[in-house]
Amino acid sequence: MERKRRGTGKSTLSDVAKFVGVSSMTVSRALRDPTKVSETLVGKIQEAIKELGYVPNNAAQALASASSRLILFVTPRLASPGFQAIYHQMKQSLKKMGFHVLLAELNNKQADYDSISTFISYNPVLVIKFDIQFTNELNDYLSKSKIHLLSIGHGVNDNTDSEMMITPDFKAVFELMAYKIAHRVYRNPLLILHGEECFSQDIIRSWDRMLLAHDLSPNRVHPIYLAPSVMAGFDVLKEMQTSFTDTDLVVTSDENLAYGIWFACREMGIAVPAQLAIVCVGQLDLNQSGRSKLSGVNIRWDTLAVQAMEKVCECLELPSKLKPNSLAVEWISGESY
Known part of the structure; x- marks a missing residue:
């Protein structure tokens, strides 16, 4: 029989057994x-686990305990803009603090109990x-299990009262872009946005606010649904010449799309930035050869990672010695704008 974990308030195997009306040994055997x-009993036990928020220890005895x-990190796409920068920086900080980090990649934008139950069985503290x-x-289930939640992403309606939220400051992104636009005469900017882009809701809201503030037509957004790549950006320019022929400034949420548009301009004899300016918003990899030629508003994911680590320390009641960088975004000058 599993003993009650002192001081945690978490449900135990005995609680599940009492809920179902069987012995702890039977529940243990079923798990x-x-x-x-x-099958009927298995179903009742699974329902009890969800109702009580019980976290089975399974094969994770070395890691799963009251302390x-x-x-656990969960993301639908390892290539999501900003994820690699935030994950690696937070992983290093967490390892220095004595934590183990487990990464789960789920191939959809929504996670349910069945898709994540195996990972939760390792009893993460966060x-x-x-x-x-x-x-x-x-x-x-996670709330009843006393497992803390930290969400890094755009605001969505599934957030619980106990869930902490960290999100990029897209208002600052487009305020900085608006400042740059004010010094140029661009009347028909267009946002190229990947259809499944993370933070897309926040990006579009901030984009429309910027356009309206400068008496420009809102809703100038062209979504694409192919994986963001140089080739996809190359094809986008051809689509623009049909649907958005008056465009004089292109803003993309992915640097590969931006370079694809730039290369397409070269092939079609369109001068950049004289005839078409190109700006990337989000993440610029300035370490790659030739990439410094692209202009853009770079989100400081390192700042976001520090903010997230502060939330981690807060919820786990750990001392924080981190010094957050107050710079949330920065303008990168290049030849495309």
């Missing part, structure tokens, strides 16, 4: 090998989700 009990040192929504059922 180890569901084929040894009836778990495991932190779940960090990046640009992914959790179902209400999963949020309720």
Whole structure:
């Protein structure tokens, strides 16, 4: 029989057994090998686990305890803009603090209990989700399990009262861009946005506010649904010549799209930036050869990572010695604007 974990308030295997009306040994057997009990009983036990927020230890005894040192990252796409920078910086900080980090990549934009239950069975003390929504059922389960939640992404309607939120300051992004636009005469800017881009809701809202503030037509957004790449950007210019022929400034949410548009301009004899200016918003990899030629508003993901680590320390009641960089965004000058 599993003893109650002192001082945590978490449900135990005994609580699940009492809820179902069977012995703790039967519940343990069902969790180890569901084929040894009836399907009906397995269903009742799973319902009890969800209702009580019980976290099975499974094969994670070395990590799972009342003083778990495991932190789980969940994201639908490892290539999501900003994820790699934030994940690696936070992982280094967490390892120095003695935590183990587990990364889960789920191939959809929403996670339910079944898709994440295996990872949760390792009893993390904190779940960090990046640009992914959790179902209400999963949020309720994690809340009952006393597992902290930190969300890095755009504001969505699945956030619980106990969930902490960190998101890029897109208002600052487009205020900086508006300042730059004010010094040039651009009347028909167009935003090229990947259809499944993280933070897309916040980007579009901030973009429309900027256009309206400068008496420009809002809703000038062209979504694409192919994976953002140089080739996709190359094809976008051809689409623009059909739907947005008056465009004089292109803003992209991915630098590969920006370079694709730039290369297409060269092939079609369109002068950059004289005839068409190009600006990238989000993440610029200035370490790559030749990439410094692109102009853009660079989001300081390192600043966001420090803010997230402060939230981690706050919820886990740990001392924080981090010094956040107050610079949230910065303008990168190049030849494309």
